[in-house]
Amino acid sequence: MSMLTPILNPLTLPNGAVLKNRLVMAPMTTCTGFYDGTVTSELVEYYRVRAGSIGTVIVECCYIDNRGPAFPGAIAIDSDNKIHGLAKIAHAIKSQGSKAILQIYHGGRMVEPALIGGKTPVAPSAIAAPREGATTPQALTAEDVETMITKFGDAVNRAIKAGFDGVEIHGANTYLIQQFFSPNSNQRTDQWGGDRDQRARFPLAVLDITHQMAERFASPSFIIGYRFSPEEIEVPGIRFDDTIYLLDKLAERGLDYVHFSVGSLLRPSIVDTQDPTPLIKKFLAMRSARLAKIPVIGVGGVVNKSDAEMALESGYDLVAVGKACIAYPDWTDRIIKNDPLELYIDSNKREALTIPEPLWRFSLVDAMIREVGATGRKYKAGVYQEKVEEEALKLKINVTLDTDRITDISLVPDDSLDIDFTSTFESLRERILVANSPHVDAITGATTQSEALKKAVSRALTTSSKEHVIEEGGNPNAPVNYDVVIIGSGGAGLAAAIQAHDEGAHVVVIEKMPVIGGNTMKASIGMNAAETRYQQQKGIEDSKELFYQETLKGGKNKNNPALLREFINLAPEAIDWLAERGIELSDITITGGMSVDRTHRPEDRTAVGGFLISGLVKNINQRDIEVLLETSVSEILLENGAVSGVKVVDEYNDSRILNAKSVIVATGGFSANREMVLQYRPELDGYVTTNHKGATGSGISMLQKIGADTVDMSEIQLHPTVEQTTSYLVSESIRGGGAILVSQRGERFFNEMETRDKVSAEIIALPEKNAWIIFDDQVRRNNKASDEYIAKGFVISAATSAELAVKLNIVPETLQSTLDRFNQFVEQQYDDDFGRKTALRHPLNQGPYYAILVSPGVHHTMGGVTINTDTAVLDTHKQVINGAWAAGEVAGGIHGGNRIGGNAVADIIVFGIKSGRNAAIYAKNHP
Ligand code: ADP
Numbered sequence: 069m070s071m072l073t074p075i076l077n078p079l080t081l082p083n084g085a086v087l088k089n090r091l092v093m094a095p096m097t098t099c100t101g102f103y104d105g106t107v108t109s110e111l112v113e114y115y116r117v118r119a120g121s122i123g124t125v126i127v128e129c130c131y132i133d134n135r136g137p138a139f140p141g142a143i144a145i146d147s148d149n150k151i152h153g154l155a156k157i158a159h160a161i162k163s164q165g166s167k168a169i170l171q172i173y174h175g176g177r178m179v180e181p182a183l184i185g186g187k188t189p190v191a192p193s194a195i196a197a198p199r200e201g202a203t204t205p206q207a208l209t210a211e212d213v214e215t216m217i218t219k220f221g222d223a224v225n226r227a228i229k230a231g232f233d234g235v236e237i238h239g240a241n242t243y244l245i246q247q248f249f250s251p252n253s254n255q256r257t258d259q260w261g262g263d264r265d266q267r268a269r270f271p272l273a274v275l276d277i278t279h280q281m282a283e284r285f286a287s288p289s290f291i292i293g294y295r296f297s298p299e300e301i302e303v304p305g306i307r308f309d310d311t312i313y314l315l316d317k318l319a320e321r322g323l324d325y326v327h328f329s330v331g332s333l334l335r336p337s338i339v340d341t342q343d344p345t346p347l348i349k350k351f352l353a354m355r356s357a358r359l360a361k362i363p364v365i366g367v368g369g370v371v372n373k374s375d376a377e378m379a380l381e382s383g384y385d386l387v388a389v390g391k392a393c394i395a396y397p398d399w400t401d402r403i404i405k406n407d408p409l410e411l412y413i414d415s416n417k418r419e420a421l422t423i424p425e426p427l428w429r430f431s432l433v434d435a436m437i438r439e440v441g442a443t444g445r446k447y448k449a450g451v452y453q454e455k456v457e458e459e460a461l462k463l464k465i466n467v468t469l470d471t472d473r474i475t476d477i478s479l480v481p482d483d484s485l486d487i488d489f490t491s492t493f494e495s496l497r498e499r500i501l502v503a504n505s506p507h508v509d510a511i512t513g514a515t516t517q518s519e520a521l522k523k524a525v526s527r528a529l530t531t532s533s534k535e536h537v538i539e540e541g542g543n544p545n546a547p548v549n550y551d552v553v554i555i556g557s558g559g560a561g562l563a564a565a566i567q568a569h570d571e572g573a574h575v576v577v578i579e580k581m582p583v584i585g586g587n588t589m590k591a592s593i594g595m596n597a598a599e600t601r602y603q604q605q606k607g608i609e610d611s612k613e614l615f616y617q618e619t620l621k622g623g624k625n626k627n628n629p630a631l632l633r634e635f636i637n638l639a640p641e642a643i644d645w646l647a648e649r650g651i652e653l654s655d656i657t658i659t660g661g662m663s664v665d666r667t668h669r670p671e672d673r674t675a676v677g678g679f680l681i682s683g684l685v686k687n688i689n690q691r692d693i694e695v696l697l698e699t700s701v702s703e704i705l706l707e708n709g710a711v712s713g714v715k716v717v718d719e720y721n722d723s724r725i726l727n728a729k730s731v732i733v734a735t736g737g738f739s740a741n742r743e744m745v746l747q748y749r750p751e752l753d754g755y756v757t758t759n760h761k762g763a764t765g766s767g768i769s770m771l772q773k774i775g776a777d778t779v780d781m782s783e784i785q786l787h788p789t790v791e792q793t794t795s796y797l798v799s800e801s802i803r804g805g806g807a808i809l810v811s812q813r814g815e816r817f818f819n820e821m822e823t824r825d826k827v828s829a830e831i832i833a834l835p836e837k838n839a840w841i842i843f844d845d846q847v848r849r850n851n852k853a854s855d856e857y858i859a860k861g862f863v864i865s866a867a868t869s870a871e872l873a874v875k876l877n878i879v880p881e882t883l884q885s886t887l888d889r890f891n892q893f894v895e896q897q898y899d900d901d902f903g904r905k906t907a908l909r910h911p912l913n914q915g916p917y918y919a920i921l922v923s924p925g926v927h928h929t930m931g932g933v934t935i936n937t938d939t940a941v942l943d944t945h946k947q948v949i950n951g952a953w954a955a956g957e958v959a960g961g962i963h964g965g966n967r968i969g970g971n972a973v974a975d976i977i978v979f980g981i982k983s984g985r986n987a988a989i990y991a992k993n994h995p
Contacts, residue, residue: 073373073377074090074377074380075089075090075091075373075376075377075380075387075403076089076090076091076404077089077090078123079123079363079385079386081291081324081325081363082322082323082324082361082362082363083288083289083290083291083292083322083324084288084289085167085233085234085289085290085291085324087123087124087167087386088123088165088166088167089122089123089400090123090376090380090385090386090387091122091123091124091376091386091387091389091400092122092123092124092125092126092365092386092387092388092389093118093119093122093124093125093126093166093388093389093390093393094126094367094388094389094390094393095126095127095128095129095171095236095238095295096128096390096391096393096394096432097128097129097139097142097430097432098111098114098128098141098424098426098427098430099139099140099141099142099426099427099430100114100141100143100424100425100426100427101141101142101143101144104144105130105131105137105142105143105144105146105150106143106144106149106150106153107143107150107153107154107156107157108153108424109156110424110425111143111157111424112153112156112157112160113160113422114422114423114424114427115127115157115160115161116160116161116163116164116422117397117398117422118393118397118399119160119161119162119163119164119165119166119168120164120165120166120398120400120401121165121166121398121400121401121404122166122389122393122399122400123166123167123386124166124167124168124169124386125161125166125167125168125169126169126170126171126236126293126327126388127157127158127161127168127169127170127171127232128143128171129142129171129172129173129238130142130143130144130145130150130154130170130171130172130173130223130227131143131144131145131146131172131173131174131175132144132145132146132172132173132174132219132220132222132223133146133174133216133219134146134184135174135179135184135187135189135190136173136174136175136176136179136244137175137179137183137184138173138175138178138179138183138243139183140183141426142183145170145172145223145226145227146219146223148226150226151226151229151230154170154226154227154230154232155229155230155231157230158170158230158231158232158233159231162231162233167233167234167291168231168232168233168234169232169233169234169235169236169291169293170227170230170232170234170235170236171235171236171237171238171295172220172223172224172227172235172236172237172238173238173243173244173245174216174219174220174243174244174245175189175243175244176189176190176191176192176205176243176244176247176253177189177190177191177195177196177197177202177203177205177244177247177253178197178241178242178243180203180605181203181605182601182605188203188204188205188206189203189205189206190205190206190207190208190212190244191205191206191207191208191244191247191253192207192208192244192247192248192253192254192255192256192260192261192270193205193207193253193254193255193256193261194206194207195252195253195255197242197253198252198302200655200671200672200673201606201654201655201671207256210258210259210260213260213270216244217270217273217274217277218277220237220274220277220278221277221278221280221281223235224277224278224281224282225281225285228281228282228285228286228290229285233289233290233291234290234291234292234293234324235278235291235292235293236292236293236294236295236327237271237274237275237278237292237293237294237295238295239271239274239294239295239296239297239314240295240296240297240327240329241297241329242297242300245270245271245274246296246297246300246306248260248261248267248269248270248271249267249268249270249271249306249310249314250267250300250302250305250306251264251267251304251305251306252300252302252303252304252305252306254267264310264313268313268314268317271294271314271318272317272318272321275292275294275318275321275323276321278292279292279321279322291324291325292322292323292324293323293324293325293326293327293365294315294318294323294325294326294327295326295327295328295329296311296314296315296326296327296328296329297329297330298311298328298329298330298347298351299311299337299338299339299347300339301338301339305339307339308337308339308347308350308354309354312351312354312355312359315355315359316355316356316358316359319356319358319359319361319362320358323362324362324363325362325363325364325365325385325386326359326362326363326364326365327364327365327367327388328347328348328351328364328365328366328367328368328384329367330347330367330368331368331369332368332369333346333348333366333367333368333369333370333375333378333379333382333384333387334346334348334382335347335368337350346382348364348366348382348383348384349382349383351364351383352383363385363386364383364384364385364386365384365385365386365387365388366379366382366384366386366387366388367387367388367389367390368390370387370388370389370390370392371391371392371409371410371411372403372408372409373403373404373406376389376403391411391432391433391436392409392411394413394421394423394427394432394433394436395409395411395412395413395421395436396409397421397422411436412436412437412502413433413436413437414437415437415690429650431650434650435502436502437502437690446471446472446533446536447469447470447471447472447473447529447532447533447535447536448469448471448532448533448535448536448539449469449470449471450468450469450532451466451467451468451469452466452467452468452469452528452531452532453465453466453467453480454467454524454525454527454528455524456520456521456523456524457520458516458517458519458520459516461489461516461517461520462484463479463480463482463484464479464480464482465477465478465479465480465521465524465525466478466479466480467524467525467528467529469528469529469532471536473504474500474501474504474505474525474529476501477497477500477501477525479493488514489514489517492511492514492517492518493521495511496508496510496511496518496521496522499511500522500525503686503689504689505689505692506522506523506525506526506529507522507584507685507688507689507695508522508685508689509682509685510522519582519583522583523582523583523697523698526697526698527719530696530718544722544724545722545723545724546724547713547724547725547726547727548724548725548726548727549574549726549727549728550573550574550575550576550713550726550727550728551568551573551574551575551728551729551730551988551991551992552564552565552568552573552574552575552576552728552729552730552731552732552984552987552988552991553575553576553578553701553713553714553726553728553730553731553732554568554575554576554577554578554731554732554734554984555578555701555714555731555732555733555734555735555767556577556578556579556586556733556734556735556736556767556956556958557577557578557579557581557584557585557586557695557697558585558586558587558588558589558681558734558736558956558957558976559586559588559591559677559680559681559684559956559973559976559977559980560588560734560736560955560956560957560958560975560976560977560979560980560983561577561579561586561732561734561955561956561980562577562584562681562684562685562687562688562980563645563684563955563976563977563980563981563984564732564734564953564955564980564981564983564984564987565577565688565693565984566649566684566687566688566691566693566984567980567981567982567983567984567985567988568730568732568984568985568987568988569691569693569984569988570691571984571985571988571989571992572988572992573730573987573988573991573992575693575694575988576693576694576695576696576726577688577693577694577695577696578696578699578700578701578714578716578726579695579696579697579698579699580698580699580700580701580762580766581697581698581760581761581762582697582698583697584681584685584695584697585677585678585681585685586736586760586762586763587736587737587739587759587760587762587763587957588677588680588681588736588973588976589677589678589681589760590677590758590759590760590797591675591676591677591680591972591973592675592676592677592797592799592800592801592853593657593659593667593669593675593676593799593800593801593804593969593970594653594656594657594659594667594668594669594676594801594970594973595639595642595643595653595667595668595669595676595680595970595973595974595977596615596639596659596662596666596667596668596968596970596971596973596974597615597639597640597642597643597666597668597974598610598611598612598614598615598636598639598640598664598666599611599612599640600639600640600643600644600666600668601640601643601644602643602653602654602656602668603656603665603666605654606656606665608656608664608665608666609664610664610666612636612637614663614664615636615639615662615664615666616632616633616636618661618662618663618968619632619636619661619963619968619971620632620964621661622661622662622823622964622966622967622968623930623963623964623965623966623967623968624964624965624966625964625965626780626783626964626965627961627962627963627964628779628961628962628964630936630937631935631937631961631962632962632964633937634937634978634982635962635971635974635975635978635979638978638981638982639974639978642974642977642978642981643668645977645981646680646683646977649683649684649687650683650686650687651679651680651683651684652670652671653668653669653670653676654668654670654671655668655669655670655671655672655673656668656669657669657673657801657804657805658804658821658906658907659800659801659804659968659969659970660800660803660804660820660821660822660823660824660827660968660969661821661822661823661824661968661969662906662968662970663905663906666970667801667804667969667970669801672852673801673850673851673852674852674853675799675852675853675856676973677973680973696716696718698718698719699716699717699718699719700716700717700766701714701715701716701766701770702715702716702717702723702770703715703770703773704731704733704770704771704773704774704952705725706774709950710729710949710950710951710994711728711729711730711731711774711949711950711951711952712727712728712729712951713725713726713727713728713731714726714728714731728951728991729951729990729991729994729995730951730953730987730988730990730991731951731952731953731987732939732953732954732955732983732984732987733767733770733771733933733941733952733953733954733955733958734767734954734955734956734958734976734980734983735765735766735767735768735956735958736759736762736763736767736956736957736958737759737763737765737928737929737932737957737958738763738764738765738768738929739757739758739759739763739784739926739927739928739929740757740759740760740761740762740763740764741763741764741765744764744765745757745784745926745929748781748782748784748931749782749784752784752786752926755786755924755925755926756790756792756795756925756926757795757925757926757927758787758790758795758796758797758925758926758927759926759927763957765929765958767933767954767958768932768933768958771933771941771949771952771954771958772933774949774952775943775944775949776933776934776941776942776943776949776952776954777933777934777942777943777944777946778931778932778933778934778960779931779932779933779934779960779961780930780931780932780960780961780964780965781929781931781932781960782931783929783930783931783960783963783964783965783966784926784928784929784930784931785824785825785926785927785928785929785930785966785967786824786825786828786924786925786926786927787824787828787924787925787926787927787928788809788824788827788828788831788922788924789802789803789809789827789841789920789922789924790922790923790924790925790927791857791860791862791920791921791922792838792921792922792923792925793862794860794862795925796857796860796862797925797927798841798853798857798920798922799851799853800824800969800970801851801853802841802843802847802851802853802854803820803821803841803907804821804906804907804969805843805847805850805851805907805909806843806844806846806847806894806907806908806909806910806912807820807841807842807843807847807912808820808841808842808843808886808890808912809827809831809839809840809841809842809922810839810840810842810878810883810886811834811836811839811840812834812835812836812838812839812840812877812878813878813879813882814873814876814878814879814882814883814886815882815886816886816889816890816901816902817830817834817839817902818830818902819899819902819903819904820904820907821904821905821906821907823966823968824927824966824967824968824969825965825966828924831922831923831924832923832924837923838921838922838923839921839922839923840876840878840919840920840921840922841919841920841922842872842883842887842912842917842918842919843912843917843918844912844913844914844915844916844917844918845914845915845916845917845918846909846910846912846914847909847912847918848918854918857920858918862920862921863918863919863920864876864918864919864920865916865917865918865919866915866916866917867915867916867917868915868917869883869884869887869915869917870883870884871917872917872918872919875919876919887912887913889901890911890912891911891912891913893908894908894909894910894911894912895911928957928963928967928972929957930960930962930963930964930965930966930967931960932954932957932958932959932960932961933954933958933959933960934946934959934960934961935953935954935955935959935961935979936948938982938986939953939954939955939959939979939982939983939986940952940953940986941953941954950990950994951990951991951994953983953986953987954983955976955979955980955982955983956975956976956979956980957972957975957976959979962975962979963975
């Protein structure tokens with residue numbers, strides 16, 4: 069049998085150890101260790117079931133020193149008490165017949181202080197990693213370096229004691245060993261730094277001590293491997309010839325294999341992007357005779373037998389398999405049988421596949437999970453043809469459904485299909501099939517087409533569900549029972565749905581628009597919260613009390629104090645709630661009216677709205693929560709003084725009743741309802757709105773019909789910086805990032821970081837009623853939103869400020885002196901002219917310079933229905949309307965007379981979660 073395919077041929081390593089075949093389970097982070105790095109029993113079982121037919125298992129990296137863990141849940145080999153647990157892993161693997169190798173490492177400067185009790189990470193030099201928010205490490209002294217080498221030696225000794233067949237020295241992934249070899253991170257001037265030879269000393273010393281330990285304590289067949297990242301993108305950085313040089317030196321000392329750390333087998337250079345030659349080819353061509361004697365492991369993208377065979381044909385001696393081994397514990401057996409495999413994991417198979425919980429939630433695995441009909445939604449199996457019609461796009465798709473899932477989507481052949489569209493289609497098809505839901509992220513750059521396709525798939529599902537009901541002898545328009553109905557799919561509605569589901573309720577989300585996300589999609593800046601762990605990590609001092617006082621001041625003291633307190637108190641928990649669901653808002657900035665950086669946003673500083681909705685929808689899909697699009701709630705039903713459900717109308721104008729004990733109204737505000745805005749604020753006639761079309765306030769009127777009271781209805785916020793031709797909002801993060809506002813005369817006229825109401829009033833008071841928001845390239849680089857504005861075509865840019873002034877029809881000298889004066893304020897961190905104290909981040913002096921013409925637009929309706937701190941809707945006598953809940957912009961009182969930037973996202977998440985929890989509990993108690 070083993071002769072049928074070269075991948076099953078044995079391989080004798082340079083030290084004489086024999087691997088029974090060419091297949092290796094790649095070392096992969098599982099995040100499944102205890103807090104102190106001890107092995108868990110889940111982890112032992114995970115490895116046990118994956119060992120057997122595969123020749124070798126390389127166990128995930130194990131840190132050798134207590135400042136070494138590079139991720140939460142990492143396992144350790146930093147002290148003797150870890151040997152016992154590791155021995156269980158080694159034994160589990162070997163008892164199944166595979167070789168067990170343990171990878172050892174130290175994260176160096178890649179370690180987050182939070183993972184090492186707030187201590188400063190260590191590295192060759194005190195230079196932070198080139199990534200946002202990276203901590204500047206402490207440079208190891210020469211003595212520390214010697215100690216570190218001994219610690220690697222101790223770790224090898226422990227691995228031997230634990231019974232491993234070998235160790236893999238982790239010289240890759242920009243961890244400590246690589247940091248020593250890199251001219252970027254190692255700028256030492258002692259014997260451990262300097263030229264390439266000097267920088268190679270640390271990896272070589274680690275290898276030496278490994279040999280010494282093996283010679284003293286292990287059998288001659290103890291395997292020693294070395295993993296390397298072939299290149300670094302940084303300048304200066306490791307280049308491929310440096311790597312070959314190092315590997316050759318290591319080979320001279322003796323190695324049993326070298327192991328590429330790359331994402332795909334045939335990856336070309338990441339530095340020389342013009343050269344398509346796979347690095348393995350270069351490796352084969354450049355290696356010395358000495359290095360050629362050492363087997364090389366390839367990795368990346370191996371799923372099927374043919375992939376593994378291709379790896380060997382390309383010149384690798386061994387092939388490491390990652391994700392496929394997670395998805396298929398018996399992967400080797402399957403490929404021997406020639407099973408065609410796909411990288412999917414059914415969502416109900418976690419236990420059957422022995423995948424530890426933390427690994428299941430890890431992004432690598434999470435992306436492979438395919439939903440299976442957990443809540444029993446039923447379709448009539450068959451092929452459903454749907455039209456896709458959107459702007460220039462006119463085509464048909466076939467959606468194939470099984471009784472509980474989407475099994476395929478195909479394009480009905482048509483001459484008009486172009487290649488760009490087919491690739492969009494393929495990518496979206498893949499996303500929909502993996503999520504088994506049409507609610508997936510749109511393909512970047514093809515949003516309209518993606519939305520049209522998603523809509524068509526949604527329709528097929530609706531049609532087929534209805535046909536299923538008919539087939540079963542039922543009436544598709546008959547009432548359906550739920551515990552909780554959520555109206556609106558913005559941030560508040562989705563957070564509510566997830567929480568209510570997790571409380572055990574049967575929920576449905578109703579959305580009148582064809583897309584999920586509501587106005588939340590447009591949220592740009594972030595989510596405010598005080599006393600969060602992210603603030604703590606960044607050393608930002610803040611207090612809930614200060615946040616409360618500043619919000620109250622910003623809201624002109626009109627905020628409902630009880631709601632505001634609740635909001636402030638729950639905000640940090642809401643940040644954690646999101647993080648636990650994979651939505652990390654770990655970068656922090658500031659908005660107008662706040663004195664402290666407390667606006668949490670995605671690590672890469674993209675707009676918060678899309679990021680938030682995408683993450684929430686992922687959670688919705690994982691729970692198989694039903695979302696009905698293009699379905700509008702027309703009435704909330706009341707029976708004996710309590711809510712009994714809703715009446716919905718779908719896109720075919722079919723109406724039906726959904727029974728529910730709890731109804732959460734999360735329909736957003738009414739900024740896009742001109743009549744309603746003018747009813748409360750006639751002077752706002754003529755203003756554009758920043759809101760999406762669905763912001764019509766229908767939730768308010770439906771709740772009023774069942775007796776709800778309203779508050780602050782005339783408190784309508786203008787956002788000061790709206791581009792008028794597109795109604796596009798220019799995020800406060802641009803000013804928060806350091807931009808200024810100037811009049812047509814080229815002069816600043818106000819503190820840009822004042823609250824929105826005041827800044828808007830000052831712009832309106834200018835003779836032109838508009839202003840230029842001006843920023844430089846530093847601001848652009850730190851705020852991704854600006855690239856979006858540039859792409860939209862409404863940003864005017866020029867290489868110098870003088871050229872910009874000419875384009876804006878401003879006297880260049882005036883603009884220059886405005887910038888000079890502002891830059892002087894940045895220097896002194898105080899603005900003598902207008903008292904700006906925050907976001908004086910850096911002088912505006914790095915071209916290109918940018919400008920956007922802005923005026924205020926209707927942005928947020930602070931008023932809405934009255935609720936109590938439980939999110940229960942109150943009537944005009946301040947009594948609870950049983951079963952009616954409201955969260956998000958539909959509810960009034962929290963923001964008083966003016967909403968602070970960053971408080972809307974906090975509001976929807978805090979009260980979304982709360983309403984979901986309370987509505988579910990109420991429904992459970994009122995069967
Ligand atoms: P929030 O920020 O409070 O979550 P959003 O504006 O983001 O509010 O979301 C509210 C959602 O509710 C929008 O997507 C809107 O289309 C939807 N919506 C409004 N009225 C209705 C209705 N009567 N039936 C169904 N959906 C509605």
